[in-house]
Amino acid sequence: MDALVQLRGIKKSYGGVKALRGVDFDIRPGEIHALLGENGAGKSTLMKVLGGDISANEGTIIVDGKTANYRGPADAKASGIQMIHQELALAPDLSVAENIYLGALPTVIKWRDLNRAAGEVLDRFGFDIGPREIVGKLPIALQQIVEIAKALSKKARIIVFDEPTAVLSGKDAERLHEIMLQLRAQGVGVVYISHRLDEVFEVADRMTVLKDGETVGTIDAKDTDVAQIISMMVGRRMSAMFPEKPETEIGHEVLRVENLGRGRKVLGVNFSVRAGEIVGLGGLVGSGRTEVAKMIFGADPIETGKVYLNGEELRLKSPHDAVRAGINLLPEDRKGEGVVIDFPIKVNSTMAMMGKITNKFGFIRHSTESRDITELTDQLTLKCGHIGDPVSTLSGGNQQKVVLAKWMFAGGELIIFDEPTRGVDVGAKSEIYGLINQMAADGKAVLVISSEHQELFGICDRILVMGNGALQGELLPPDFSDENLLHLAMASGVAEQNGANDV
Template structure:
């Protein structure tokens, strides 16, 4: 069968750095071809060549057997090839219909016809979204649907999906996979890029593994195991994903939260975390997990309750007070809230404790600052040109390490990590898990929020579960499973949830890689 689009010996370099080496890759009509690999493996460069954002320095592209060259995304769209990024490229202040038809708006707009056309495209994907609603009012899942509808309005034949479910709740992610299946049935070719290997095994017809800019292998899901795929990607087995914490002494209670609440978001939550302990905070998306940790950190003001550190009431009214009390937060949105992307690694990694690198009269101790940042970069294995590189130039995993470096340097007593490995490849995940263990070994109290239940199971000593803004209860090691986390989040007893997932305790596959 002739591939709809094929790449033959494609190479690409940026300066002296080669991003792709002689890559052969093809996608057939009506096929989901997954593309996996660590951050920096070349996935982004490959998909941008397919979509016309980059032109190859070597090799060629063929479409239905004929040599083609896409000089721009517009040219690629004209040939039925569309790329949908993880962070959607919609105009938030325009309506759903305007965004769907954005690439083909006429000079004179027939509004009723445009709204009807957009509604029909969205309904064909199994969703009901008001075409007159502003995109700014939509959920992440709805925005993804609008992006796909926009591509379908252009009669797309090949769709490149970059981490389409990274920010979606499990239920929304499953609905999106349903859309992918439906598009495959229509004969649309799909390039599916994801760190979530369970999705890849669920949806892909073929899987191509990239490493260091080269194709390692192309396999079918039924011909390889999860462990085998991970070995192809990173050269390490699945059981090495969660480094063991050994001989860590659990000390006294450091973080003590009592009756903390905010109207409409969190209702009287109480919890404790001890020195040297890693405690998970699980539950379904929208259960109130992030809202609770924002209250603990003072990012939002609590209406009720107290936060104590080492028995002392420090209930913060703002984040500055929380930092001074010894509380650090690695937020879910590392790009928007965790780091200043336009500033250097040097500035980002010391900003939470400037007193350590400053003179008493306010000037910087430049030599000491340089040594401090160099030590942090070595300790956290931050890969960058040098400490003066802007954080925006780093991979997702290295950006997250810079945010962690800030709190390593702050030397607080409590660190809260909200979705610490979202969008991070398996190699960087292992390094981040190791750093979390290091923080616990130093005697810090660690609270980890994650929608990846297997991450909580593999990393934590205890798992607290939230649902509808309430802290529902606690799971100990013997009761760790995805079913029990979901069951408790829904307000049911342990073991009462519908068996939508395999029990992670018996089938410990990571849901994201």
């Protein structure tokens, strides 16, 4: 079958860094071609070349058998190529309908027609979002769906999905996969970039793996398995995904929450975390896990209940209070809440505790700043050109390491991870797991929220399971299984105060 597009010998360098080293890639009509690799492997750079966002230093783009010379994204779109980037390109103050047709709005807008057309796109693909809703007020998962709907509203021959399910619930991710299959049946070529290999295997026809800017290989999905793909991506076996835990002594109680409540979102939650312990918080999306974390961090108000740190009750009115008390949070939305994306790495790493690098007059001691942050980035194996580079230049895994650097620099006794490896490749995941283990070994109390069950099973000492805003039970390692976790997460009703809701 003739390819819709072929990329041949694509090379791209940024200064002395070779991002792509002669990569070959092609997309056929009516197929889903997964593009896989660790963060920094060159996937997004290759797709930016395809989408006309950047120009290759060497190589050829062939569209319908003819060489194409893209001068910008408009030329690529004219060829029928639509990109859904990992970074959302939405106007938060505009409506859903306006965002879907952004760039194609007439001078005089007929609002009824615009909203009807947007509603038809959303309905056709099964998305339950009102076209008049303001995008900035939507949860990040629904904003991602608006981004997808925007691309689907165009008549595309090739659609590139870059980490489209990273912020979607299981149900929405399944719906997106159905849409991909619909597009494939219509003869559209789909490029699917994702770190969720189980999802990739559900829909992909072929897989191409990149490593260090080079093509490792292209293989039919039916002829491979997860273990082989991981080996191609990182050069080691899947069993090495979760590093061996160092010897860790479980110490005194660091965190205790009593009868924590906020409306119907959080209902009388009780639990504790001890020094050196990694406690997981599992459950379905919307079960109240993130709300609990934000209440402990002072980001959301506590309506009922108490939070204790080392036996002392805290009166948290803001995250500033929590940080001063020794509580750190790596949020679910790291780009929106964890870092200032356009600020330098060194500024993001020190902003939570500026007093450590300023003199008595409030001026920054730049030599101290450079020394301390360089030591941190080396410890975290953060891959960057210079600590003065913006965080936006980093891969997802390295951005997460900047958030971690911020809290390691600030210090603290309790660290909360909310979806610590979302949008992070398998190699960086293993590194982050190792860092979490080491923090526990250093005596930190660690609370991990994750929607990936195997992640919780691989790093946690015990797992608390939430459902319907309440704690439904606790799992210890001998009972770790998808079946047991889901059974608790989907349990009907609210756990009794003296039962599973008090662990």
